[in-house]
Amino acid sequence: MENKFKRILYGGDYNPNQWPKDVWDEDMRIFKDARINSATINVFSWARIQPAEEVYDFQELDEIVEMLGRENYDIVLATSTAALPAWMVKRYPEVARTDYEGRHHKFGQRHNACPNSPVYQKYAKALAAELAKRYGSNKHIACWHINNEYGGECYCEKCEKAFRVWLRKKYQTLEALNKAWNLEFWGHTIYDWDEVVLPNALSEGLENDKTAFAGISIDYRRFNSDSLLGNYVMERDAVREYDKETPITTNLMGTFKGLDYFKWAKEMDIVSWDNYPSYDTPWSQTAMRHDLMRGLKDQPFMLMEQTPSQQNWQPYNSLKKPGQMRAQSYQTIAHGADTIQFFQLRRSVGGCEKFHGAVIAHVGNEDTRVFREVKQLGAELEKLADTTLGAVNEAEVGIIFDWDNYWALEYTSGPTVDLKYVEQIHQYYKYFYEHNIAVNMIPYDADFSKYKVVVAPVLYMVKEGMQEALEAFVEKGGILVTTYMSGIVDQSDNVHLGGYPGPLGRMAGIWVEEIDALAPEQTNSVVFNDGEEAAGRLVCDIIHLRGAESVGNYGSDFYAGSPAVTRNQYGNGIVYYIGTNMNEDGLGKVMEMAAGDAKVKPAVEIETGLEITCRKKGGHKYYFVINFKDDEIEMPDCFAGCKDMLSGETIRGGEILSKYDVKMICVEERV
Amino acid sequence: MENKFKRILYGGDYNPNQWPKDVWDEDMRIFKDARINSATINVFSWARIQPAEEVYDFQELDEIVEMLGRENYDIVLATSTAALPAWMVKRYPEVARTDYEGRHHKFGQRHNACPNSPVYQKYAKALAAELAKRYGSNKHIACWHINNEYGGECYCEKCEKAFRVWLRKKYQTLEALNKAWNLEFWGHTIYDWDEVVLPNALSEGLENDKTAFAGISIDYRRFNSDSLLGNYVMERDAVREYDKETPITTNLMGTFKGLDYFKWAKEMDIVSWDNYPSYDTPWSQTAMRHDLMRGLKDQPFMLMEQTPSQQNWQPYNSLKKPGQMRAQSYQTIAHGADTIQFFQLRRSVGGCEKFHGAVIAHVGNEDTRVFREVKQLGAELEKLADTTLGAVNEAEVGIIFDWDNYWALEYTSGPTVDLKYVEQIHQYYKYFYEHNIAVNMIPYDADFSKYKVVVAPVLYMVKEGMQEALEAFVEKGGILVTTYMSGIVDQSDNVHLGGYPGPLGRMAGIWVEEIDALAPEQTNSVVFNDGEEAAGRLVCDIIHLRGAESVGNYGSDFYAGSPAVTRNQYGNGIVYYIGTNMNEDGLGKVMEMAAGDAKVKPAVEIETGLEITCRKKGGHKYYFVINFKDDEIEMPDCFAGCKDMLSGETIRGGEILSKYDVKMICVEERV
């Protein structure tokens, strides 16, 4: 693999256009103090750089680029197309979106362009081309940043027509479409492509987030993701025409539901994303999101945005405590980031993000706690130079994450409204996180043979080819863990007939006859073979063994004593099936069996409560040891005597890490 | 009375059109095993049988009818008009509905036709006629099923115009309309029929379920119920033209708020309904709904739909436990059903109901618990043959249920938002249910003289003629129980002036001066004359005796010591008035007095916790004894020695019923 950058980009969103010139000089002085070496510019300036349909005005942007170049910044240059200029909406109202309620919008907010608007496409593409023509050869441009946080939906007539074309291309015949969507149900059979309507509150939509025909709604989501991806590709190609080398990205948003990021990543030179945990987000969830973002291309990524301290758009925007931003930044690098970028460098004076944290606060100077922390981190990163750039995160465990599944599972009507995809995946991820076992978040069509263990929680939708791939993986000795609500439907959301879990049944050695749903006030329990018990909630599969053995049985209800968790030898491998949503102890017990069967190795054998991660490069292992717990924790003995790359000091035996303390250790890799 | 059917119809919704032909044969084989003898077909096939405006295609339906006929099924033939074909909405967008928010809908979902659309009317009627012409003489057609679960509202311009016509017919003059709706309030007086607008979110609607003018909104509900009823009658008449004999129905939904079912039932040959209790619905509420559905025509009814086990559209769709479906089915028969039909016979492969339970599960064979339970019940019902068909449920107690009241009470602004009509009625029903006292749910204009006790909870709206009818009933010795929030308004939602409870005041012998509202955290209490106390909530009437005696007084607040519950001798009868929403004990105490005064007889004298119901036919009494409690319960001694018609075994003294156990006993009626 080749490194995208020469140093860790350290900087973030910078909007000098919102400020008078004298502030620019002050910015340069202060940023230098913090070792800031990069700035993301031109993110929301369309109206400024194209003040009218026939006029471009790059004078100010030239000055900004020139200033940053002079200071040797790595510039991340955005294309400004994520918010329409007012004049365009006024002249061409069609460029605005029509929402889920069927309301056509006026000018306002951002992410407001209909992706299938020819007007939008024309001007967005032209702008990207103009920018590339002008700045494509500037050696300070380190990365192109197309648009910003793509997302949202449009239900206008242009999209409806485009949807029909998309469908015709996919299904070829109306017969195929009627079958895929099972339109015979409720007599929805169509006889003309033009009878297709977009699924929103005026058609198939039920309440806000359900649908009468999941097949239609899932296809709409695929189409919408593709439409926005089309916008991205269009701008990317326009840029590439004038700049053949600089990496091109757009900033993603972790487990954001709207877009199939695995598909997107194929079109991106490098993945970048914006990390905004809440005050109560578990650190394991943030770690999982990093791993997912890394997993999109199985390559290092850019941390395009994080806040130095506070957000503004969450209900309760707590400050980051001293050390927290630094710990969060190293966690990011530990999980594969090659950049640390903030939103934003200077706190804005007005608009709805004026309370969003920034490197320079409203006070306007460097005499703040937050700045000092940014500065400390800057000095450390400068010292690291290119050490970790391009380093690899290796994992023996893969967890399948699939946007089709995400959509399908959350659209489904029954058996319970409480199944949330990300929450479900996170429960399984967490086990490995807490045991310092590296995980790759992988797509449904990954090369499973790279892993000892593949975990496929709530693998509701099993698409064509997956059965064969997973069976082959297990046959050759792989360990597969799957759960309730798996193997139910195919790619069109039609049920795999013949009994649950459908295509997974043979390898799991079971048949699930019924799926009970438990209300929030109800629990069952799992009694393991060793007598230990764990609570089960949400759903309870009633399982019949078809070759598998039971690992634990239900403790109550009419199916008490029947298998709740099973284990099946299949070829040289093993399939675990978990029939109910167990509490952490129960789940951990099963994962431990699976990890044990596979002889999966943690980063460090001793469990301490510290997050310990490892990246490898050039024959070296770089360990990141972080304390995210409230208690003080002792470093594992194995690191005693090693040097902490951040402080330069040698780690003592029994050395204590306080909350948010970080150590980074380099160890020679033994082959 | 004449029986509608020759045997208990046992079957349900069947959609072979959604399946390949080889599945049809398998269905027939499996259904036979379960003694299924009936299928409801063609419920949602409009697009299939009329693929274009000028084309009918009955080939597949012919095959289905032929197959079922060959197997000697009693076919319930639906008309398929409850979901528009896509082509119709595309060609005639006006057929779709305009919702409460004023949004005109596109193609999607079901129950989507504007009832006043001439296009819809034309094609629905034509389709019904075509079906009747083709299948009307087929002897296997046991019942016609018009449309499906009529409901929903439309606020389009066509409906607005139709509403004006409906009003002109009802009120004749604008003066009468202005007076009925009290339009002088807020200066809403109108001078032209065309000034009337439908009451939705764009006009008189307040929030989602309130209104500035209840008079308008209640009339709109009456109009909308009539509009949909007009659709039903139109199809019914079209069918009747070609089939003079087969009973015609449409499936109702218990206490569904949208339609005045008493008015609908007059147009139906037999009532049918769909029974979908939630996992936490009290069994007494299900019983009440059965009694209401029976009460619509005071005749046995069809259970058109229930699920063999699971639903999909509730938040938490629990399985039915072993025995539960059977117990629920016998409860249904006990309360007056002559059929047991499921939705559906085979679980569908896609669409939003794919997780709805069915006789044949996704596994596709008969080797399931649910199938075995269906089969056991089928065998039992086959044995019963026509024994209970047409049998009568007799009751000495009538509870008034009135849709106008339902609407008016829940529209009213003040004194509290917590008055829910069905919940209120159920509280009073429950007393009788738990004492094995049969109840008829009766309309406001019932022949009260058939009853010893009439209960009229929250009889908010007292329409013309009711005062006279109720006074006559009491004068002749009847016992009337009524409550807070009764006698307040007339049929137009205008207050009966002169003091609450208006027309009920004279017979109740009281005057209610004020109605206090209690917030959820507040309670008062009722101190009965014997010193016992019961909590009172929701509202507290401040009552003055005008001839009545106090049965219990308030325990606190400034009206402590004043009457909370009263009893008045009126003619040869008695009127009880309950001034506050008491807890179960307090309410039970008053109901016991009333039942005692009337010497009402329970099905069986001993209270055990079992549900005991009785139907009569041909000189025989059929007792249904069901245990819906978690505990084991002893059978009443009076049944010792009798034969259980279901098991064929003799009931022992002290015999125990476990949860969901059912006994059915035949006893000779002593004249």
Place this chain on the structure above:
Amino acid sequence: MENKFKRILYGGDYNPNQWPKDVWDEDMRIFKDARINSATINVFSWARIQPAEEVYDFQELDEIVEMLGRENYDIVLATSTAALPAWMVKRYPEVARTDYEGRHHKFGQRHNACPNSPVYQKYAKALAAELAKRYGSNKHIACWHINNEYGGECYCEKCEKAFRVWLRKKYQTLEALNKAWNLEFWGHTIYDWDEVVLPNALSEGLENDKTAFAGISIDYRRFNSDSLLGNYVMERDAVREYDKETPITTNLMGTFKGLDYFKWAKEMDIVSWDNYPSYDTPWSQTAMRHDLMRGLKDQPFMLMEQTPSQQNWQPYNSLKKPGQMRAQSYQTIAHGADTIQFFQLRRSVGGCEKFHGAVIAHVGNEDTRVFREVKQLGAELEKLADTTLGAVNEAEVGIIFDWDNYWALEYTSGPTVDLKYVEQIHQYYKYFYEHNIAVNMIPYDADFSKYKVVVAPVLYMVKEGMQEALEAFVEKGGILVTTYMSGIVDQSDNVHLGGYPGPLGRMAGIWVEEIDALAPEQTNSVVFNDGEEAAGRLVCDIIHLRGAESVGNYGSDFYAGSPAVTRNQYGNGIVYYIGTNMNEDGLGKVMEMAAGDAKVKPAVEIETGLEITCRKKGGHKYYFVINFKDDEIEMPDCFAGCKDMLSGETIRGGEILSKYDVKMICVEERV
């Protein structure tokens, strides 16, 4: 000051137009018994008095006026323009409003006219003129009442165009507008006035009550308040043309968010308002609202509406207990009212307010508790005659209340969603209320020099001139108390750069570096210098002393030990700054220091739990002593021997007041 009236107006809304004539006579008889001397008429009669575009019909109104005149009533004559006649909406649909969702409304409800509709303006103005022409010289007209409870918003195209004109007048240039709204953010820069769109759900609106650009949304609120005020002024001027003397008002609604009442009051001859506390509204909050209404003009006001007992539109509409209405009425007078008027005199027979309390209940006679209480109060007020009319409420404490602040604070995105303006202000008001210290609620541009203490809670927006005015106030010895979330933005919602609390920083002697947000489950604490502790919630400012001293420090988190509350000597005065939302004890402690520094005098020195208020007139002090507590409370000794003006009896030493007891005492003022 001159008295507006000759006696305390005692009466209220009266709608004989909704009743037959025989009821009118009965009304007159009953009202006389209650000493009712005033009626507010013609509030919602537009459709009646103008039955068609070209027709006025005042016959009935003439009769009503004539009847009331004959009985020597002081008539409050409304203009009926708060609800459109149906014919107008039918003929000119544009007169109706377009709502926040962008939906244009049909006929219905009230407050339904677009304020910028030329049609509405034409006919409303013409009607007001017609009324004034006809009744302007009638000596019984004591007050004109324009429209009714102005409020609500319109987002139609007419309003959009009017908004652009309003903006052009305010900002003159697009440059100024772009800067004020910080439109460079998200590239919203506009180049043409016609690019401005109204901020609703289709443009800048986020969820229901947030916005992407607070600057735009605040200006829209100002514009909308001005638009409605324009409607008021238009009618007022039309009336004034024909009636040069009679006071003109419209009824306001306390802390209603929609309108800038300080601006409105400038156009009103006398403030009037409608007081509708809920069953759980603290009495201190009602007192605060009275003080605010009095503060609008710093003059006595009219209590235009209160209910004799019950409301209908709240969730739980409890009865007023015996004595409660009387106590509430005297509280109203105590805080500055010169009238006591009810909504309404006779309870209506239909429409959504039929359960709203009235002097005459649905029973229709005077034999009710509520009537007897109205009658007792009437007798007392008649005895008071003009004693208190025009009397002054003096206060040494001013609390700033500012609608711009209200809007800006609640629009702001971050740091927490839990900041509610009225709730915040009330916390500080409550301290003074409980210590019998009179408060004036004052505008942001008040003459602060009238006060010893100025309290400015959450003074988020500090507009031009305020810094100078507040500094001058403090320099001359004033005590200023301000809090977290103060000094943040200017009048355009752009941040005061240079560090929080911006323009308040110098006088407060502090710099706030960061603002932490606490989730509802989190607390910090304040440890005062004397060791006492108080809980802190919501937000915690991290404060640096810049001359101030710390009064209490934080007890926990990383900023434990840093100042939470500060005190700064500035010139001859002192500024207190409160950095976190303390509980009542903590807040009281700081307020006590401030009140102590200023030597503020309570109405009566001894604290008893009684509400004690004082109005002055003609050398007399009128004390109002009211017990709003559940317990019995002893009168302060200082009143022993004085005469209670209401009962005429002498107050004994140690005399006990039960709940809702009221005493009114006149004392000679010592100069």
